[in-house]
Amino acid sequence: EDQVTQSPEALRLQEGESSSLNCSYTVSGLRGLFWYRQDPGKGPEFLFTLYSAGEEKEKERLKATLTKKESFLHITAPKPEDSATYLCAVISDNYGQNFVFGPGTRLSVLP
């Protein structure tokens, strides 16, 4: 059975304090790994797709990387507006077009 875990569950940072969020996965035949941002009471917003180990994607202060067992979302010099829950999801051979989501990491960036 495919599993996705995320750590830490919650993270508090000072503005400008860089850090990383982890997404670990156990799947059979990874087809893609996705990162989303979710603000309270809203639907997830797509950030990145990663397909193979070694791949990296960047967008503003965010950088996503992928290995064979995990993905990291690096946040450089975060701002308060980066506060949100960050979700990781995978698609694998087991579930076809269906996504398996992790529980998320709740990030708070304090001014």
Next chain:
Amino acid sequence: DGGITQSPKYLFRKEGQNVTLSCEQNLNHDAMYWYRQDPGQGLRLIYYSQIVNDFQKGDIAEGYSVSREKKESFPLTVTSAQKNPTAFYLCASSISGEAFFGQGTRLTVV
């Protein structure tokens, strides 16, 4: 603007009542999904549909039903058989991997 529209944003259900959540997309995506989100938990798949007039049960389909009569529409009915329906419901559509989400419907049993 292209996107996914869920309605209503808030919905209140009485005990024993069926309610229907709307999901419409104009992205021309074939695949559509319904997820349930509870506090502290990841999104859990209720139903999904890859093409019109076809849909499959997800991990927590009991007490829910769907239809897919049009490519653009994938409504979810929460029936009285769902014993714990209070949750945040999210609809998504997908093509070539990435899923795009609506803004959600918060359902509360009163």
